[in-house]
Amino acid sequence: MWQRIGKEIRTMPWGVWALAALMVFGLSVALYRLYAGLAVTTNLNDGYPWGLWIGFDLFMVAFSGGAFTLAAIVYVFQMHEFHPAVRPTVLTGLVGYGSVLVILVMDLGRWDRFYHFILFPNINSALFEVSWCILLYTLVLISEFSPVVCQKFGWEQLGCFMKKIALPLVIVGVTLSTLHQSSLGSLFVVMSERLHPLWYTPFIPVMFFVSSVAAGLAMVIGGATVSRWVFKRTLPRNLVAELGWFLPWVLGFYLILKVGELLAAGELGLLAANDFYSTLFLAELAIGVVAPLILFSFAAMRRNRNWALFGAVLVLIGIFINRFSVTWWALKPIEGYFYFPSWQEIAIQVGVLSGAVLVYTLVGRYLPLFEGTVDVERAVRISKGAPAAQPAGD
Amino acid sequence: MTNHAMLIDLTQCVGCHFCEAACQANKGLPADTQLVTLRFNEFTGEADAFSQEMGRKQCMHCVKPACASACTVGALRKTADGPVVYDAARCIGCRYCMYACPFQVPAFQWDRTLGLINKCDMCADRLAAGEQPACAAACPTGAILFGERDALLEEARQRIMKAPDRYVHYIYGEREAGGTSVLYLSDTPFAELGFPEVGYESPAHANEEVMHATPTVAAGMMLALTGIYWTVKRRNELMHRHPIDFEVEEAEHVAENR
Numbered sequence: 001m002w003q004r005i006g007k008e009i010r011t012m013p014w015g016v017w018a019l020a021a022l023m024v025f026g027l028s029v030a031l032y033r034l035y036a037g038l039a040v041t042t043n044l045n046d047g048y049p050w051g052l053w054i055g056f057d058l059f060m061v062a063f064s065g066g067a068f069t070l071a072a073i074v075y076v077f078q079m080h081e082f083h084p085a086v087r088p089t090v091l092t093g094l095v096g097y098g099s100v101l102v103i104l105v106m107d108l109g110r111w112d113r114f115y116h117f118i119l120f121p122n123i124n125s126a127l128f129e130v131s132w133c134i135l136l137y138t139l140v141l142i143s144e145f146s147p148v149v150c151q152k153f154g155w156e157q158l159g160c161f162m163k164k165i166a167l168p169l170v171i172v173g174v175t176l177s178t179l180h181q182s183s184l185g186s187l188f189v190v191m192s193e194r195l196h197p198l199w200y201t202p203f204i205p206v207m208f209f210v211s212s213v214a215a216g217l218a219m220v221i222g223g224a225t226v227s228r229w230v231f232k233r234t235l236p237r238n239l240v241a242e243l244g245w246f247l248p249w250v251l252g253f254y255l256i257l258k259v260g261e262l263l264a265a266g267e268l269g270l271l272a273a274n275d276f277y278s279t280l281f282l283a284e285l286a287i288g289v290v291a292p293l294i295l296f297s298f299a300a301m302r303r304n305r306n307w308a309l310f311g312a313v314l315v316l317i318g319i320f321i322n323r324f325s326v327t328w329w330a331l332k333p334i335e336g337y338f339y340f341p342s343w344q345e346i347a348i349q350v351g352v353l354s355g356a357v358l359v360y361t362l363v364g365r366y367l368p369l370f371e372g373t374v375d376v377e378r379a380v381r382i383s384k385g386a387p388a389a390q391p392a393g394d
Numbered sequence: 395m396t397n398h399a400m401l402i403d404l405t406q407c408v409g410c411h412f413c414e415a416a417c418q419a420n421k422g423l424p425a426d427t428q429l430v431t432l433r434f435n436e437f438t439g440e441a442d443a444f445s446q447e448m449g450r451k452q453c454m455h456c457v458k459p460a461c462a463s464a465c466t467v468g469a470l471r472k473t474a475d476g477p478v479v480y481d482a483a484r485c486i487g488c489r490y491c492m493y494a495c496p497f498q499v500p501a502f503q504w505d506r507t508l509g510l511i512n513k514c515d516m517c518a519d520r521l522a523a524g525e526q527p528a529c530a531a532a533c534p535t536g537a538i539l540f541g542e543r544d545a546l547l548e549e550a551r552q553r554i555m556k557a558p559d560r561y562v563h564y565i566y567g568e569r570e571a572g573g574t575s576v577l578y579l580s581d582t583p584f585a586e587l588g589f590p591e592v593g594y595e596s597p598a599h600a601n602e603e604v605m606h607a608t609p610t611v612a613a614g615m616m617l618a619l620t621g622i623y624w625t626v627k628r629r630n631e632l633m634h635r636h637p638i639d640f641e642v643e644e645a646e647h648v649a650e651n652r
Contacts, residue, residue: 039504046501049489076619078626109487109502109509116486122468124602127490131466167623175615179608190464190601193496193571193592202600334498335588 019358026351029344030106038109041344047337050327052345053107056353057100058184058323061134062208063316064100065216066223067093067141068177075170082243085235087148087369088227089220094141095356097134102352126186133180140173152367181212188326196330198270198281201261204326210257214250215319217243218292222312225305230361233370237303244302247315251293258285280325288318398476398521399455399543399575400530401550404587405560406537407432407448416532420517427503429453429514430529433588449587452529453478453499453514454567455575456596463598464494470513476543476575477516485510494601496571496592516575543575550579572596 033041044051070089074082105111117131143162150159162169185208188195201207221243228234262268271278295301295311302308328339341349363369409432417423417430433449459478462470469484470491487509491500503509517527525531526540539546547568554561566578570592578584585591 035507037505037507038502038509045504046492047498049492049502072619076623076626078623078630107488109489109506109511110485111487112508113486116467116484120467120469120484122465124463124598124605125466125468125490126601126605127464127466127488129605129608171616171619171623174619175612178615179612182611183605183608186601186604187490189604190460190494190597192597192600193590194493202604205604 016358016361019354019361022354023351023358026348026354029347030102030351033106033344033348034111041342043339043342043345045337045339047334048328048331048339050107051339052328052341052349053103055324055327056349057103057107058327059320060096060100061181061184062212062215062319062323063219064093064096065177065181065212066219067144067216068137068174068181069213069216070220071144071170072174075167076174082239084371085220085224085239085243087145087371088223088364090141090144091148091360091363091369092219092223094138094145095360097138097141098359099352099356100134101138102355103349106348126183126189129183130180130187133176133183137173137176137180140169140176143169144173148367148369177212178209182206182209184208194331195326196277196332197265197267198262198277199326199330201265203257203261207254207257207261210250210254211319211322214247214254214315217247217250218312218315218319221247221308222316225309225312227364227370228305231364231370237305240305240308241299241302244296244308244311247296247311248293251289251296251315255285255289255293258289277330280321280329284318284321284325288315288321292318396475397543397575398516399541399546399577400516400527401539401541401546401577401579402450403537403539403553404448404450404578404580404582406535407450408535408537409448410534412532412534413529413538416528417514420520420528423512427501427512429512449589450578451497451499451588452576453516454497454570455514455516456571456598457573457575458571458596458598460494460496460571460597460601461491461500463601464490466490469511473518475521477518477521478513479515479518480511480513482510487511494597496597497590543577546577550577553579569594572599 029041038044042051066089070082070085073079074086105114108114110116117128122128144166146162147159150156150162182205185205188200188204189202192200221240224235224240259268262271271282292311292314295307295314301311411432414428414430414432418425418428421429423429430452431450433451455476455478456472459470459472462468462472462478466488467484467486469481469486470478471481472478487502489500489502489511491511491513492498492502499513501512503512517525517529520527527538530538530540539549541549547565550565550568554563554565561579561581562583564580564584566580566584566589567574567576572595578589580587
């Protein structure tokens with residue numbers, strides 16, 4: 001047993017060691033942050049009380065939106081051909097939410113009281129709703145992923161039970177996701193005096209929700225190609241193409257929402273201001289919405305793995321710009337205050353993300369994560385016209 | 395219960411900073427922490443009158459406070475007798491109130507290991523004992539008037555009417571963010587004194603309208619998802635095929651046609 005563990009550790013690829021080193025360094029800085037307080041370790045201030053960490057939390061939650069989007073496609077709409085993508089996507093969601101929870105605790109002034117949101121509810125608070133939904137949804141993700149662990153360790157009864165309750169779990173999970181993906185946007189509804197009017201709207205929760213669906217789809221599409229490089233396992237190309245087919249619709253709807261809101265609020269003129277804010281807003285729409293919308297409209301592009309990856313990355317860059325705009329760049333400046341993250345903030349963020357990737361990699365090495373996906377050679381054969389994926393048993 | 399408020403007549407303020415000192419002494423605050431800050435505006439630069447140059451910042455004690463609406467754990471609360479109070483024993487230090495506040499009032503104890511929020515509570519403990527807030531009691535010129543909100547608004551209107559040349563014809567706080575319990579009179583436009591320009595509706599309104607839609611969204615989503623599941627399942631059954639086989643064949647069909 002110990003010999004085997006020793007051998008596994010010796011044969012670990014260098015990338016795993018690099019991730020582990022970044023994680024250990026980041027977590028050391030994190031411990032120091034908990035001990036020393038926010039003034040010593042961050043550049044946050046009274047003008048910018050939230051910074052890099054909250055921006056990344058918003059981005060990671062949208063990125064992890066693939067888990068609920070795919071769960072709805074496979075279990076509710078019963079498009080079972082997408083089943084092979086479920087396990088990798090749920091795991092991505094799980095490590096994504098895990099990283100968000102760690103960073104949220106880092107951000108709290110009284111991190112020792114993180115459980116207070118359970119004891120002292122304020123139903124008017126968007127952050128209260130977000131906290132509850134993220135907690136519950138993380139539990140749902142753990143349950144959705146549990147059959148994989150049960151299969152590995154031979155706990156058949158528990159595994160069967162979890163598979164039986166999969167549908168109610170998915171329905172609860174998708175509902176919780178709808179709530180907190182949107183209420184992360186609701187956070188900004190109260191910030192009418194601080195957020196630039198190009199971004200501010202009472203409908204921002206709807207925009208957050210729609211864009212999280214796009215981010216989630218992009219995550220699954222991009223992930224298929226990345227796991228082809230890293231794990232030599234991937235989804236059949238026609239499945240990636242079919243997922244890509246959804247994107248122009250979602251992005252198109254998002255574009256209509258964004259432009260329609262400006263039109264309805266009579267703020268379209270702000271786009272012609274040609275200042276920092278209008279450039280930022282247009283950059284998000286051009287890079288993250290219009291470009292991938294056009295790209296994924298062509299069947300040939302959807303079927304080409306490299307183009308699909310490129311398009312998915314564009315969507316994710318757009319979401320990144322959007323989430324960092326509302327938490328940082330598009331806030332009206334306050335005289336005397338400036339924010340740029342400190343090296344400690346960046347180190348902790350990089351450390352936590354490295355930890356998330358590390359967990360994913362190790363689970364991918366040792367647990368039956370890619371059941372129903374195809375190895376790369378088979379993927380090549382299939383894409384040349386052989387039959388599509390076999391449906392997985394669960 | 396009286397709806398307590400404060401009317402601060404900046405034309406009577408001589409900039410002595412007694413209010414700041416009294417506040418710090420009463421709350422036992424460290425030297426670098428202030429809940430009330432006078433702001434000296436050099437740019438107005440008329441040397442003959444200090445009063446023209448003073449801005450002031452403290453919690454406005456909104457009638458419908460956005461911070462209380464936003465607070466994750468309900469640590470901020472508007473009391474029936476006027477003050478917006480803060481329960482430090484609940485606060486988790488998430489700092490959402492700092493973004494919610496349209497006047498950028500709440501400040502964070504950045505240098506503490508376990509940081510909390512600093513915010514004026516209109517000396518709620520003194521109010522309960524029948525006294526006026528420490529700053530109002532300390533003001534040597536009577537620039538800080540403590541009393542009932544409607545009466546103070548009436549007093550403010552009277553002052554403007556009696557000396558229309560002396561005041562800008564505006565009561566800051568009468569309507570800002572849905573009205574506040576701290577009201578200001580000035581002889582200099584408020585924007586020049588560093589008072590933020592704030593809309594007349596409390597940000598809490600939009601927030602609560604959106605948040606109260608939550609149960610509807612949750613119930614609607616659950617119903618819709620269940621409905622879609624049954625509809626798709628029934629459709630597949632009507633095709634007299636095992637749903638998985640059907641989907642696979644369809645997928646193959648799609649693949650062949652590409």
